[in-house]
Amino acid sequence: MTASPLSLVCPAGTPAALDAAVEAGADAVYCGFADATNARNFPGLNFSPVEMRAAVARTHKAGRSLYIAINTFPRAGEEAAWHRAVDNAAEAGADAVILADLGLLAYAQATHPSLRLHLSVQAAASTPEAIRYLAQTFGVQRVVLPRVLTLAEVTELTAAVAPVETEVFAFGGMCVMAEGRCQLSSYVTGQSPNTHGVCSPAGAVQFRREPGGDVTARLGNVTIDRHPAGAPAGYPTLCKGRFRANATTGYLFEEPTSLNAADHIPGLIKAGVRALKIEGRQRGRAYVARVVGEFRRAIDAAVAGGFTVPDLASEMEGGRATAGAYDRRWR
Amino acid sequence: MSVERPKLTLGPLHFHWPAARRRDFYARIADEAPVDTVVLGEVVCSKRAPFFDSHIPEVAERLRRAGKEVVLGSLALVMQARERQGVMDLAASEDFLVEANDLTAVAACAGRPHAIGPLVAVYNPSTLELMARQGATRVCLPGELTADAIGALAGAAMATGTQLEVQAFGRLPLAISARCYHARAHGLHKDGCRYVCEKHPDGMDLDTLDGAPFLAVNGVQTLSGSYLDLLGDLHRLRSLGVDRFRLSPQDCDMVAVAETFHAVLDGTLPVTPARDRLRDLCPGRRFSNGFLRGVEGMAYRAAVI
Numbered sequence: 001m002t003a004s005p006l007s008l009v010c011p012a013g014t015p016a017a018l019d020a021a022v023e024a025g026a027d028a029v030y031c032g033f034a035d036a037t038n039a040r041n042f043p044g045l046n047f048s049p050v051e052m053r054a055a056v057a058r059t060h061k062a063g064r065s066l067y068i069a070i071n072t073f074p075r076a077g078e079e080a081a082w083h084r085a086v087d088n089a090a091e092a093g094a095d096a097v098i099l100a101d102l103g104l105l106a107y108a109q110a111t112h113p114s115l116r117l118h119l120s121v122q123a124a125a126s127t128p129e130a131i132r133y134l135a136q137t138f139g140v141q142r143v144v145l146p147r148v149l150t151l152a153e154v155t156e157l158t159a160a161v162a163p164v165e166t167e168v169f170a171f172g173g174m175c176v177m178a179e180g181r182c183q184l185s186s187y188v189t190g191q192s193p194n195t196h197g198v199c200s201p202a203g204a205v206q207f208r209r210e211p212g213g214d215v216t217a218r219l220g221n222v223t224i225d226r227h228p229a230g231a232p233a234g235y236p237t238l239c240k241g242r243f244r245a246n247a248t249t250g251y252l253f254e255e256p257t258s259l260n261a262a263d264h265i266p267g268l269i270k271a272g273v274r275a276l277k278i279e280g281r282q283r284g285r286a287y288v289a290r291v292v293g294e295f296r297r298a299i300d301a302a303v304a305g306g307f308t309v310p311d312l313a314s315e316m317e318g319g320r321a322t323a324g325a326y327d328r329r330w331r
Numbered sequence: 332m333s334v335e336r337p338k339l340t341l342g343p344l345h346f347h348w349p350a351a352r353r354r355d356f357y358a359r360i361a362d363e364a365p366v367d368t369v370v371l372g373e374v375v376c377s378k379r380a381p382f383f384d385s386h387i388p389e390v391a392e393r394l395r396r397a398g399k400e401v402v403l404g405s406l407a408l409v410m411q412a413r414e415r416q417g418v419m420d421l422a423a424s425e426d427f428l429v430e431a432n433d434l435t436a437v438a439a440c441a442g443r444p445h446a447i448g449p450l451v452a453v454y455n456p457s458t459l460e461l462m463a464r465q466g467a468t469r470v471c472l473p474g475e476l477t478a479d480a481i482g483a484l485a486g487a488a489m490a491t492g493t494q495l496e497v498q499a500f501g502r503l504p505l506a507i508s509a510r511c512y513h514a515r516a517h518g519l520h521k522d523g524c525r526y527v528c529e530k531h532p533d534g535m536d537l538d539t540l541d542g543a544p545f546l547a548v549n550g551v552q553t554l555s556g557s558y559l560d561l562l563g564d565l566h567r568l569r570s571l572g573v574d575r576f577r578l579s580p581q582d583c584d585m586v587a588v589a590e591t592f593h594a595v596l597d598g599t600l601p602v603t604p605a606r607d608r609l610r611d612l613c614p615g616r617r618f619s620n621g622f623l624r625g626v627e628g629m630a631y632r633a634a635v636i
Contacts, residue, residue, distance in 0.1 A: 073452055073454035073455065073458075074454065074457070075454065075455065075480060076454060076455045076456060076476075076479070076480035076481075076482075076483035076484050077479065077480065077483040078453075079455050079456070079457060082369075100452070100455065101452065101455070101457075101458055102452075102458050102461050102462075103455055103456075103457025103458035103459075103461050104457070104458075106457065106461055107457065123434070123452075124433065124434065124452075125434050126408065126409060126410055126434075126435070127409050127410070127415050127434075127435040128415075128435070129415060129418070129419070129435045129438045129439060130409075130433070130435045130437070131436050132435035132438070133434070133437070133438030133441065134434070137441075147509075148410060148508070148509035149406065149410060149509075153410060153411070176508055176510060177506035177508045177553070178408055178506070178507050178508060178509070179506065180452060181407075181450065181452070181506065181507055182505065182506040183473070183474060183475045183503070183505040183506065184505050184506050184546075184553065186475045186622070186627075186628055187475075187503070187555060187627065187628035187629050188627055188628075188629060188632075189507055189627055190621065190625065190626045190627040190628070192475050194452065194454065194475070195454060216540075220627055221541070221627075221629075222539055222545060222629075223477065223539040223540050223541050223543070224336075224539075225540070226540050238505075242536050242540055242546065243538060243539060243540070244537070244538045244539070244540065244542070245516045245535050245536060245537040245545075245548060246516045246517060246535060248516060248592045249540065252512060252516055252537060252548070253508075253510075253512060253553075254510075254516065272361070320486065324508045325510075328510075328521055328522070330510060331509050331510050331511060331520060331521040331522070
């Protein structure tokens with residue numbers, strides 16, 4: 001591995017995706033346990049404690065790091081499951097755990113003082129004051145920044161919180177609401193992303209063919225979108241649906257689109273950001289291999305002074321991308 | 332704590348009402364509403380704050396003269412330098428209890444008595460105990476918690492001497508964003524928003540493609556389309572250990588709403604006529620209570636005995 005100033009942190013929902021990420025040049029891979037303790041709690045995804053130990057061993061053998069996301073909020077009365085996940089992560093030899101809940105941070109710090117703590121985007125720490133407090137109180141060493149900040153704000157924040165490291169999202173699915181603070185999916189389905197680890201869950205999605213031939217996508221009892229039969233339609237994530245307000249109909253929150261901040265790589269290096277995060281633990285190994293490979297090349301080229309923007313159009317939702325909040329106009 | 336009469340809190344006004352209307356609103360609350368506590372301050376969008384900030388001392392004084400406790404709420408999403416400074420200034424307030432609505436304010440208030448607002452993630456006893464150790468004397472819980480979770484949190488609240496508050500009326504704050512959806516729906520950006528959110532004093536209705544009411548947009552905030560109504564659950568929540576109930580201001584007769592909740596808590600008005608009265612006070616509005624029952628928040632289900 002090159003000693004890149006910008007660590008590439010990549011998703012793995014399965015052992016196969018993990019191997020693909022390592023092979024494609026990930027500096028670190030992040031995974032979760034197969035339960036509600038992580039924010040991608042999808043059927044058939046994630047790792048058992050036994051699989052996690054093997055994943056850590058393989059990742060370390062390749063000279064890379066493995067982080068474990070335990071980034072949902074422990075449900076009252078069921079905190080033992082989240083404590084066990086932290087214990088299992090420490091036992092597996094994870095290089096860091098990615099946590100959001102303040103009570104869980106306190107538990108990890110008290111129980112496993114040598115375990116490195118990263119703050120999840122779900123914790124919504126958006127200012128130097130919040131980040132310094134979390135570093136002082138719990139020993140948090142890295143913060144994944146909320147996807148609400150402009151590049152200028154990321155730059156300023158990174159300088160202000162050093163030596164606490166910052167990590168930012170660079171590619172993949174994008175929450176348009178501040179993460180960890182959104183109860184929209186819960187309002188419709190009864191399952192909270194914050195405590196069940198899944199937004200717009202597949203079990204609540206229905207596609208209904210209308211008499212006129214259109215297909216209606218519904219989440220719970222709510223119509224999220226409607227398309228002519230056969231037309232390309234994305235997964236009906238609540239905030240990427242079409243609605244009506246102010247006498248207009250459209251994607252009032254956000255279009256079905258992916259985050260792509262690849263062209264900001266030189267700026268993020270200059271900002272002193274420590275790590276770039278690729279979203280997508282729910283994605284297959286081919287996706288992981290391609291996106292990680294492109295970002296590896298782009299980062300290495302930027303470090304060498306010959307940056308060109310990678311072409312990732314084929315991996316974007318609806319073929320569309322946005323730099324999201326990094327550009328002030330997005331707001 | 333649970334031997335005291337349950338208290339009513341009037342939560343922060345989420346909407347961008349003109350300053351004159353806000354002053355009239357709080358004057359009437361001071362004179363007539365049977366609430367114990369009023370949360371003042373702009374919690375949704377820092378661009379709105381200059382319109383009313385200069386009136387807060389006078390409004391607070393009037394509320395206090397009427398015997399109300401005044402709490403100042405902090406901004407929900409803090410990003411810019413002047414917003415951070417605003418939180419620091421608020422947290423330094425010697426005169427008022429401050430309600431922290433994000434981790435910036437939680438950090439700034441640590442080590443002194445303060446309240447935690449419903450926009451901070453307090454989902455379990457460990458986190459509540461931690462907040463109490465850092466100086467929180469009162470916690471208003473996130474709206475999506477179930478009755479079971481509230482019960483478990485009430486145990487921790489009692490053990491730490493923390494007052495526990497639950498929203499019982501009004502639109503639920505469901506999400507906050509860096510992006511202004513009010514501006515977006517008007518073809519504008521947040522920077523040049525022309526304060527279009529002022530057009531909708533109860534939030535901008537957001538409907539599904541079928542025309543069914545769904546959510547309400549309020550600038551960078553997204554609220555429930557329905558009003559929360561926990562009238563039928565007040566006594567049960569009280570027995571679980573909830574000390575306070577929050578009424579979130581809507582564009583309706585909030586004095587009458589407060590009187591209705593007060594009367595049910597006092598036992599002078601049964602739940603069924605109280606519910607009818609609440610519906611008369613909010614014509615055309617739908618109600619929900621699903622979160623408490625562990626189902627979709629937008630559902631309305633009869634109280635579980």
